[in-house]
Amino acid sequence: MSAAGDATAHHTGSWKMSYFLNEDQRLMRDVAAKFARNELMPIANQIDLTETTPEWVTNRCGELGFLGVFIPEAYGGLGSDLTTACLILEEIAKASPAFAGLLSVEMILxxxxxxxxxxxxxxxxxxxxSASGERVMxxxxxxxAGAANVAFHQTRLTQDGNGYRLNGHKLFCTQGHAKTYLVMCRTEKDGAQGYGCVxxxxxxxGFQVQKYEEKLxxxxxxxGPIAxxxxxxxxxxxxxxxxSGGPDHAPANQVSFIGHAATSLGCMEGLFDLTKEYVLQRELYGEPMTxxxxxxxxxAQIWTKIEACRSLLYMSTRMHDEGGLTLPMGSACKAYICETAFECTSQLLQMWGGSGIMHSTGVNRYMRDARAKMVAEATTEMHxxxxxxTxxxxxxxxxxxxxLG
Ligand SMILES: Cc1cc2nc3c(=O)[nH]c(=O)nc-3n(C[C@H](O)[C@H](O)[C@H](O)COP(=O)(O)OP(=O)(O)OC[C@H]3O[C@@H](n4cnc5c(N)ncnc54)[C@H](O)[C@@H]3O)c2cc1C
Structure with missing residues (x-):
């Protein structure tokens, strides 16, 4: 079995925050940690190597309440706060940062x-x-033309009798086992009024998934692309x-950026915990590697960076949960924590020597997931x-x- 799969690393991380958390937040974090450790970790390397996540994983996230955690109770969710959603994503990312990224899209965005x-x-x-997992989006x-370059987007909604027709194609759509797609498009009008979601x-x-991309x-x-x-x-x-112009959904993006930052925090913690266990048991020159x-x-430096990211992240979720602005904290979290996660996972990988380079150990996927996160949900430069x-x-x-005011 792989080193990552074998690991019974003592997951520290958000446990340090217990003091600041209420009972509901602690409960959901513990449920997520248990799921991540017992159900997700054993297949996390297989998900990475085969580019396939079994559908039961998403269904299980519905059963455990994760998919509905950020959905109001009136619509079948748990109506929890952003802090709780991020605690769940952080725990899940310790086992599989890739799946946590998908979950963030389905759970928050x-x-x-x-x-x-x-x-x-x-x-x-x-x-x-969506909350039950029956119909994730x-x-x-x-x-x-570019993700943010919306004035040049070509996917068009045009009037056709009493209804409308949609034509165009999109790139890089993360779908998991989605059954419903929220598609940004232009109408025949120009400017902000003519851009929105169907x-x-x-x-x-007429809808087609063209292919699933093989990714770093x-x-x-x-x-993959859809048409x-x-x-x-x-x-x-x-x-x-x-x-005719309506509410702007940019606040949803800002909250989603914070969710993605939580997955990057969990990503570096997951590899930190595995690496700590490894360096404690590894002997070099007849002595412990430590x-x-x-x-x-x-x-010690990486531990400090992780704690700095945790402070930024949960200060931002708390601001959100208490009614404060998320702009530009969503972008600040996404850019800073995702960049730090790549830097830290790269350094942690180095400590594994050759074992870190081999896919069989399940170690290098953390660095690759951290790298992808610097681009997905807008690049660091865009943030x-x-x-x-702002x-x-x-x-x-x-x-x-x-x-956004
Ligand atoms: C794994 C993965 C999953 C994804 N999932 C989805 C998804 O589910 N749905 C979806 O719609 N998209 C998704 N994307 C697309 C992703 O959001 C875009 O790739 C990302 O926002 C960058 O856009 P782009 O690829 O068009 O790059 P471009 O916009 O072409 O950027 C090229 C370069 O220009 C820089 N740049 C662009 N704009 C600016 C700016 N304003 N200021 C400074 N520099 C700038 C970029 O940093 C980059 O270096 C996903 C991408 C990846 C990698």
């Missing part, structure tokens, strides 16, 4: 888009089924009012651009602060 943009009928239709924005079902005629990291999440050819869209499938001061020095715009330095995202 998609339900938030529906909660913010949807009318009552759409929320009742989509959210309870995917979010599709990126096009060949609901497409996997079984809709975040493997097993079914990411729409004359897909019939009824007025009930338009989220918000893109035809007698080498560069090892303990580096581990810096959002931060710059703090008054101008640039392409300067209007975000005004729009």
């Amino acid at each position: 998609c339900p938030e888009v529906v909660r913010i943009l949807g009318n009552e009928e759409q929320k009742q239709r989509l959210l309870p089924a 995917a979010y599709s924005q990126t096009e060949p 609901i497409v079902e996997a079984e809709d005629e 990291g975040w493997r097993g999440t079914n990411t 729409f050819t004359e897909v019939a869209i009824s007025a009930d499938d338009i989220l918000g009012n893109i035809l 007698r080498l001061s560069p090892v303990t020095d580096r581990m 810096h651009s959002i931060i710059a715009g 703090i008054g330095l101008g640039g392409p995202f300067a209007s975000l602060a005004d729009r």
